[in-house]
Amino acid sequence: MTGSVRVLHIAETAHGGVGTYLNQVLPALVADRDTAGAPLDIRVLLPAQDSFMLPRVDDSAITTWRRDGRSLWSLLMLAKASWHAYRTVRPEIVHLHSTFAGMIVRPLLLLARVLPGRRPQVVYSPHGWAFQIAGSRGRRRAIIWLERTLARITDRVIVLSDAEMRECVALGFPPKRLQRIYNGISEAPPPALPAPEGWPDQRLKVLFIGRFDHQKGLDTLIAAARLAPDRIAVRCIGASVVSGGPALDLPDNVAPLGWLDEPRIMAQLAMADVVAMPSRWEGFGLVAIEAMRAGRPVVASRIGGLPEVVEEGVTGRLVPPDDPEALLAALLADTPETRRTMAEAGRARFLAHFTARDSARQVATLYRQLLGREAARS
Structure with missing residues (x-):
């Protein structure tokens, strides 16, 4: 040896x-x-x-x-x-x-x-x-x-x-x-810590995870949410990286949750229908593989390394950055059955590559x- x-x-x-x-x-x-x-x-x-x-x-x-x-x-x-x-x-x-x-x-x-x-x-x-x-x-x-x-x-x-x-x-x-x-x-995430309030909503439940900054494109997701207040509900895990910055102007169907630890993130993923990544640039996209591990389809920008992680029409959808209308259309494009199929494919792709x-x-x-x-x- x-x-x-x-x-x-x-x-x-x-x-x-x-x-x-x-x-x-x-x-x-x-x-x-x-x-x-x-x-x-x-x-x-x-x-x-x-x-x-x-x-x-x-x-x-x-x-x-x-x-x-x-x-x-x-x-x-x-x-x-x-x-x-x-x-x-x-x-x-x-x-x-x-x-x-x-x-x-x-x-x-x-x-x-x-x-x-x-x-x-x-x-x-x-x-x-x-x-x-x-x-x-x-x-x-x-x-x-x-x-x-x-x-x-x-x-x-x-x-x-x-x-x-x-x-x-x-x-x-x-x-x-x-x-x-x-x-x-890791292949096995930590056990989810259930959210006592749940997520009781009949609309499409969309989860965002990341910094509230220009790169991550949260403003694009907020603009998309304004276009369909009766069809989608958005939760945002994260916060601004600049203290004392201007408060976000959020519509009623967007709720900020602040930074959460991994078990609480897993709980939110378990309740979400889809994860949104409207980034303007991204070398890889760690949130995408976290979503795929949890069995959730991803709607992401077609930029940087994200098309190598998210397969269009297979594990999720890819859209142009800075386009709220295209983002909204992609979020609403699929039936629950299609999203379940994408989720299964995403989990398999994660295990094979990431x-x-x-x-x-x-x-x-x-x-x-x-x-x-x-x-x-x-």
Whole structure:
């Protein structure tokens, strides 16, 4: 039996999709074995206030640092903590998660090239690109240039979909550095915690899960709900990411629920007829596979990685973004029997392509390819 492969994961934040990914995939990585039986020795560095996001990860594998907002001082503390963790763990692979960890730690790891010992292989998961966020043209060009430059000193950049792969190649990223690995979640969700009030409504019950921001397109769903107050009822799990922002002007058939924990989300999914994802851009679409796991059809925007997750007419419907009329038509297009058939197909598609076990297997294979422990495969 060969020795373990030491892997250090570093995250600047573990809220949202990053935390879900680490909590779901890391335990599956720990359980992985290669053909020689060598285990992966997984360690994680993340902010102390975010450690609760990883209940499935052993506490002994977690090292924390104190994050104070997103100030220059906080980023310097990230750099210091990352270097200390690297010198302590001596990992063979450093896996960085999200924009700030990628931008701060990758240049720092260049120092490892001049130190004694083997240079670690560096893997970067952006979990959605910062240059996709709406902003000035100059800001977007600067971020593209920086990410493209850093990609050349990264052994692999994991993109979430074939759509992201094509976009990165078109922007000049080195193709040999890119690898597409879909996100995954556990096959068995936590038990639902029933909502005492239920969802007593004869209208179509539509569920939205996500941030109340421009990317997620909640305003498009609200506009669609205004067009048919007697036909659909919408519940929204989430909140604005900007405190003190303007209150949403919601019609009577749209109800905000705030952020909920996973068991309560499962309860809402169990009561919903369909899940809506009217996003304006989306690298993958984690909510879509959560809905498919729960046996719910998805109506989503035909953008980014969502068409790779949702099959038109099979597991749900795809519509143009920013089109309330098209969104409403797709939500109302199917009979209950058709939605049940789509739900069954979605559950089967999730199990075939989007489980944490499958995602972890591909990540582990990538690690061992980088270390020369497994022959490279196309």
